[in-house]
Amino acid sequence: xxxxxxxxxxxxxxxxxxxSMYLAIRPKNFNKDFLMISDKTRNNxxxxxxFYRLYYSDENGTIKGLFLDFELECNKVDKYFNKLKxxxxxxxxxxxxxxISSIERSILNIVxxxxxxxxxxxxxxQLQNGFIKIFYDNESKIPEINNPPRLxxxxxxxxxxxxxxxxxxxxxxxxx
Numbered sequence: 001x002x003x004x005x006x007x008x009x010x011x012x013x014x015x016x017x018x019x020s021m022y023l024a025i026r027p028k029n030f031n032k033d034f035l036m037i038s039d040k041t042r043n044n045x046x047x048x049x050x051f052y053r054l055y056y057s058d059e060n061g062t063i064k065g066l067f068l069d070f071e072l073e074c075n076k077v078d079k080y081f082n083k084l085k086x087x088x089x090x091x092x093x094x095x096x097x098x099x100i101s102s103i104e105r106s107i108l109n110i111v112x113x114x115x116x117x118x119x120x121x122x123x124x125x126q127l128q129n130g131f132i133k134i135f136y137d138n139e140s141k142i143p144e145i146n147n148p149p150r151l152x153x154x155x156x157x158x159x160x161x162x163x164x165x166x167x168x169x170x171x172x173x174x175x176x
Contacts, residue, residue, distance in 0.1 A: 024069035024152055024174075025056070027099050032106040034058045035066070037158060040112075049161040051168075054107065066155040068103070069174065070096055071148040072132070084134040084142060084173075086149075090127075097127045100153065104167060111158055111165050120166035123153075135170040150174040 036055040043049035056066045072093055074086045090097060101124045108119045126132045134151070136142075152172040159168055 024067040
């Protein structure tokens with residue numbers, strides 16, 4: 001993972017800088033053969049569960065997690081508890097929905113020891129229901145939708161418990 005953490009930037013005023021920078025992959029550049037996972041660790045979020053960190057490694061280097069930069073034609077964005085809910089028409093976004101769903105399947109296919117466990121496709125569930133929940137800083141104003149907005153899907157890893165497994169993920173708006 002490529003991070004930019006520079007304390008010298010804190011003194012700059014009137015500029016919209018996030019303290020972290022992510023190296024994101026566009027859909028046309030994604031290759032499922034570059035997915036790797038770490039050894040199993042104890043899951044701190046799900047009791048009696050495990051976690052596998054996801055890595056994306058190609059000839060240029062290795063990043064922690066998978067960051068996909070994509071566009072989605074949204075109809076409406078509303079506040080939804082501590083997130084934003086972006087509603088869209090599935091037919092207008094079929095190509096990207098299929099692509100993201102295939103990535104989720106590809107990642108879950110590399111999970112070891114999944115015998116007698118059921119995969120949970122949470123990303124696909126949201127996409128098939130015609131909305132995604134976007135991580136949102138409540139102190140910021142709801143971004144204006146420039147259709148189609150650029151979004152970031154951050155996939156950190158894979159969670160497992162005694163009966164199920166799935167990916168840990170978040171959607172973000174990419175500021176333009």
